[in-house]
Amino acid sequence: MKNVKIIMSTLLAITVLFNACKKSDSERTTLTATITIPASLEGFTLKSGTVTLKEINSGRVSTSSAIINNTLTVALPAGSYNIVFEGELESTTGEKTVSKVRAVEDGVIVNGPSVSTELTLFLYKTQENFVIKEVFFTGTVTPQGKTYNGDKYFIIYNNSDKVLYADSLMIAESHFLTTTKRDYTPDVMATDFTTSSIVMIPGTGKTYPIQPGGSITIANNAINHLFYNELSVDLRNADFELTLLNSINVDNPQVADLENISGYMTMHNRGYKSYVIAKMKGSKEDFLTNQAYVTGYVNAAGNVTNANVYKIPNSWVLDAVNLSVASEFNWIVTNPVLDMGWTYCGKVNSDDTRYGKSVIRKVYSTAPNGRVILQDTNNSAEDFTPESKPSLFK
Amino acid sequence: MFLGVFLSVASCYAQDTTIYSRPVEEQLSPIVKLRDELYASPSLHAFYRKYSYSLLSVNLENTKKDLYLRQEGSGVNSLRINSESFTKNHKGVSLWGNAYYTNDKIKQVNFNETLDYHYVYPYVMADTVGGDLNAESYYFGGGISKLISGLRFALQGSFKGIQSFRNVDPRPKNISSDIDFAFSIGKEIPNNKAISIDLNLKKYIQNNSLDFANELGFPLVYHDAGLGVYNELLAGTRMLAYYKGLMLGAQLNFVPTNLDGFSAQIGFNRFQLNKELDKIADRISAIKENRSYLLLAYHHQRQKNNLIVKLKGYFNKREGLEATFANTGQTSLYKVSEEVRYTREKLGIKFSAAYGKAKKKWKWFLGVEGTFNTDNENYFLPDRFIDYQTVSAGVFATLTKPLGKTLLNIEVKANQLKVLSDDYSWGDINTKKGIYQMLNANYIYLTTDIFTTNATLRFDFPINNKLGAFSNVTGAYTYFDKINKARNLIFSLGVVF
Numbered sequence: 086m087k088n089v090k091i092i093m094s095t096l097l098a099i100t101v102l103f104n105a106c107k108k109s110d111s112e113r114t115t116l117t118a119t120i121t122i123p124a125s126l127e128g129f130t131l132k133s134g135t136v137t138l139k140e141i142n143s144g145r146v147s148t149s150s151a152i153i154n155n156t157l158t159v160a161l162p163a164g165s166y167n168i169v170f171e172g173e174l175e176s177t178t179g180e181k182t183v184s185k186v187r188a189v190e191d192g193v194i195v196n197g198p199s200v201s202t203e204l205t206l207f208l209y210k211t212q213e214n215f216v217i218k219e220v221f222f223t224g225t226v227t228p229q230g231k232t233y234n235g236d237k238y239f240i241i242y243n244n245s246d247k248v249l250y251a252d253s254l255m256i257a258e259s260h261f262l263t264t265t266k267r268d269y270t271p272d273v274m275a276t277d278f279t280t281s282s283i284v285m286i287p288g289t290g291k292t293y294p295i296q297p298g299g300s301i302t303i304a305n306n307a308i309n310h311l312f313y314n315e316l317s318v319d320l321r322n323a324d325f326e327l328t329l330l331n332s333i334n335v336d337n338p339q340v341a342d343l344e345n346i347s348g349y350m351t352m353h354n355r356g357y358k359s360y361v362i363a364k365m366k367g368s369k370e371d372f373l374t375n376q377a378y379v380t381g382y383v384n385a386a387g388n389v390t391n392a393n394v395y396k397i398p399n400s401w402v403l404d405a406v407n408l409s410v411a412s413e414f415n416w417i418v419t420n421p422v423l424d425m426g427w428t429y430c431g432k433v434n435s436d437d438t439r440y441g442k443s444v445i446r447k448v449y450s451t452a453p454n455g456r457v458i459l460q461d462t463n464n465s466a467e468d469f470t471p472e473s474k475p476s477l478f479k
Numbered sequence: 480m481f482l483g484v485f486l487s488v489a490s491c492y493a494q495d496t497t498i499y500s501r502p503v504e505e506q507l508s509p510i511v512k513l514r515d516e517l518y519a520s521p522s523l524h525a526f527y528r529k530y531s532y533s534l535l536s537v538n539l540e541n542t543k544k545d546l547y548l549r550q551e552g553s554g555v556n557s558l559r560i561n562s563e564s565f566t567k568n569h570k571g572v573s574l575w576g577n578a579y580y581t582n583d584k585i586k587q588v589n590f591n592e593t594l595d596y597h598y599v600y601p602y603v604m605a606d607t608v609g610g611d612l613n614a615e616s617y618y619f620g621g622g623i624s625k626l627i628s629g630l631r632f633a634l635q636g637s638f639k640g641i642q643s644f645r646n647v648d649p650r651p652k653n654i655s656s657d658i659d660f661a662f663s664i665g666k667e668i669p670n671n672k673a674i675s676i677d678l679n680l681k682k683y684i685q686n687n688s689l690d691f692a693n694e695l696g697f698p699l700v701y702h703d704a705g706l707g708v709y710n711e712l713l714a715g716t717r718m719l720a721y722y723k724g725l726m727l728g729a730q731l732n733f734v735p736t737n738l739d740g741f742s743a744q745i746g747f748n749r750f751q752l753n754k755e756l757d758k759i760a761d762r763i764s765a766i767k768e769n770r771s772y773l774l775l776a777y778h779h780q781r782q783k784n785n786l787i788v789k790l791k792g793y794f795n796k797r798e799g800l801e802a803t804f805a806n807t808g809q810t811s812l813y814k815v816s817e818e819v820r821y822t823r824e825k826l827g828i829k830f831s832a833a834y835g836k837a838k839k840k841w842k843w844f845l846g847v848e849g850t851f852n853t854d855n856e857n858y859f860l861p862d863r864f865i866d867y868q869t870v871s872a873g874v875f876a877t878l879t880k881p882l883g884k885t886l887l888n889i890e891v892k893a894n895q896l897k898v899l900s901d902d903y904s905w906g907d908i909n910t911k912k913g914i915y916q917m918l919n920a921n922y923i924y925l926t927t928d929i930f931t932t933n934a935t936l937r938f939d940f941p942i943n944n945k946l947g948a949f950s951n952v953t954g955a956y957t958y959f960d961k962i963n964k965a966r967n968l969i970f971s972l973g974v975v976f
Contacts, residue, residue, distance in 0.1 A: 437693060
């Protein structure tokens with residue numbers, strides 16, 4: 086009996102010991118985020134704002150407006166955070182003016198007792214101009230379950246209240262993938278968009294007027310794809326078509342071709358690349374001469390991999406849309422001034438649900454004259470409806 | 480019809496035999512079945528049966544459950560070829576061994592593309608599709624004990640290998656190996672008693688891969704971190720995982736060498752398992768589990784009266800450590816932190832008692848059993864949990880009766896499990912998501928009252944003086960509620976010698 090008591094007591098002690106060690110809560114790290122007003126915004130003071138923190142492992146999002154002396158102090162669980170500030174600056178001299186500002190800092194590692202980071206503000210000002218209304222980049226699937234790629238398209242929309250000319254409007258696809266972040270040198274992202282596939286609407290400057298609320302459709306192949314795939318779309322009414330690689334190009338002589346400035350616009354069908362529209366300044370030849378550069382990165386073997394690319398100044402860019410998929414996303418490949426978010430079709434690499442879906446810009450409002458105004462906050466995550474039914478599909 | 484054919488065959492074979500096998504009677508005794516666990520210590524294994532035996536059997540099993548843990552499947556069709564042997568020699572060496580092969584079709588395994596859920600949970604590779612799974616297992620094990628200078632030294636080892644696969648998308652291809660080794664020293668002490676200490680070691684490895692043949696693509700593949708939570712950074716196309724586990728344990732044993740008296744067993748195991756993913760240098764998660772257990776029993780075995788009273792208790796605490804990573808854009812993710820995000824504590828107490836009496840022409844046994852279990856599973860950030868307590872009570876009866884030279888054994892059981900309390904929380908999940916429905920389905924399974932009945936019919940007949948054959952049919956019917964049921968059918972054929 087004595088042995089039984091000893092054994093029972095031992096078991097009880099072990100049980101109590103385990104329970105005593107029970108972890109009840111997660112440890113926290115104090116993050117201090119300092120909001121910095123750059124020299125270019127001298128004479129302004131921070132009026133208000135909200136910081137959004139997204140932990141990328143868990144997807145957990147938290148927000149705070151408790152900003153004191155341009156500093157936010159918050160206790161967070163350990164992780165890797167993407168931090169966005171959105172707020173307003175107020176002028177300290179002269180007439181009181183208020184300007185919208187943003188700051189973005191990705192991949193802030195929060196661990197240990199305390200961490201600090203800096204959020205440098207930039208002005209956020211949308212302009213009424215051409216915007217990318219829709220990108221159908223995924224292609225379709227035939228009834229037999231085969232992929233069909235020639236039916237992709239862009240729709241560009243005049244989001245202003247005046248007639249705009251589409252002449253010399255470029256569509257450029259990013260050279261970089263949103264799913265593969267590398268330390269590219271030189272790093273020009275603060276000032277330019279890096280591309281190797283550029284097409285341009287021809288014209289003399291006044292050839293292609295687009296009315297307010299009007300749009301143009303640019304098809305891969307402007308043909309009736311329903312003839313080949315009943316699950317596709319008739320694109321014979323497109324305004325323009327691309328000139329693709331010979332092996333996949335089908336020319337419709339009734340539809341004007343875009344001019345290939347560099348490469349072929351094949352459109353990444355998993356949505357790993359981003360697109361901008363920009364107005365060409367000067368001639369094509371000048372562009373190809375002046376904007377060419379070599380980008381490189383150190384590869385896994387320790388060697389430098391170079392590529393001949395072109396840079397489009399951010400100041401030329403009218404609109405941008407970053408595309409990616411959640412499981413593979415690494416970074417946005419535009420400066421956040423152009424676009425600070427990304428949209429998608431499919432949630433994983435090679436997602437079989439992405440086919441026959443596009444990203445479509447949301448409607449913001451309707452003007453008294455009936456003109457539809459599309460949402461343009463320079464944040465594709467907010468401005469676009471992902472995984473939409475393509476608007477040209479019946 | 481089956482019984483008729485069987486009895487005819489049994490009767491024919493029985494014509495030439497004269498000796499009835501005592502090891503068979505020993506194996507049929509529910510008291511012996513309850514007692515065997517007490518003599519699991521390798522150095523005391525020599526005492527666990529009165530008679531040496533060898534057995535070769537083929538089992539067919541079919542199980543179908545309307546309520547089930549989604550990760551473990553709704554049932555199984557199984558073929559098992561089993562052999563085991565025990566050679567007893569008190570004064571010198573005792574030997575035992577076991578080998579089996581199983582071929583299983585596990586039905587409707589969802590939210591789990593990984594083998595050996597009981598080892599690796601909650602860290603399974605998962606998708607929302609799943610399906611039936613094919614699995615093959617190979618097991619070889621054995622032990623030896625020898626009396627040297629008054630001490631019994633024993634070594635015991637085993638290997639179990641499993642491979643599982645599916646021939647339609649999603650296509651897991653998993654291979655696991657489970658190696659156990661035990662070293663034990665025992666000593667016989669006065670009054671027919673013996674004590675022993677065992678040191679146990681387990682090494683576990685699994686390669687877990689997933690593939691899709693559909694050229695259009697595939698669904699989200701994620702790595703569950705507990706109660707449906709997963710790391711978004713690791714979800715997508717990471718379809719190659721490695722599990723490496725190690726268990727260390729110790730056990731103290733006290734038993735009567737004549738199978739008559741008080742027995743006790745106390746033990747402690749610590750199991751650690753790491754999960755790694757291809758192309759990530761650091762482990763993504765780890766399990767640390769402590770298990771302590773205690774077994775107390777009194778049993779006596781006389782010529783006509785047999786009795787056992789057994790009380791068993793265990794406490795299990797499993798902690799799951801989860802790493803968070805930063806996406807630096809390079810090939811490998813950079814590990815930021817690691818902390819306990821998952822815990823599960825289980826406490827179980829089981830009482831069993833059986834009494835048996837041998838009459839001239841037959842033996843009967845009556846028994847009762849009762850259990851009390853608590854299970855508390857938690858995930859932190861987001862906070863989710865399942866917490867429930869159950870109690871159960873059951874009775875069983877066994878009748879063994881010679882029919883000519885054939886031995887008939889009938890066993891019936893009934894058990895009622897009641898859920899005393901239950902609670903859960905996963906309010907942060909979109910109710911339309913498959914993970915939400917999975918958690919709800921698992922919760923219903925875990926917290927539903929269960930009434931189970933079980934019946935076994937077995938015939939043993941000697942083929943000659945040294946060889947006996949048997950046939951066994953076991954059927955179980957489980958009643959969850961008016962809609963949900965479960966059934967299990969096992970058919971076995973074998974020889975004992």
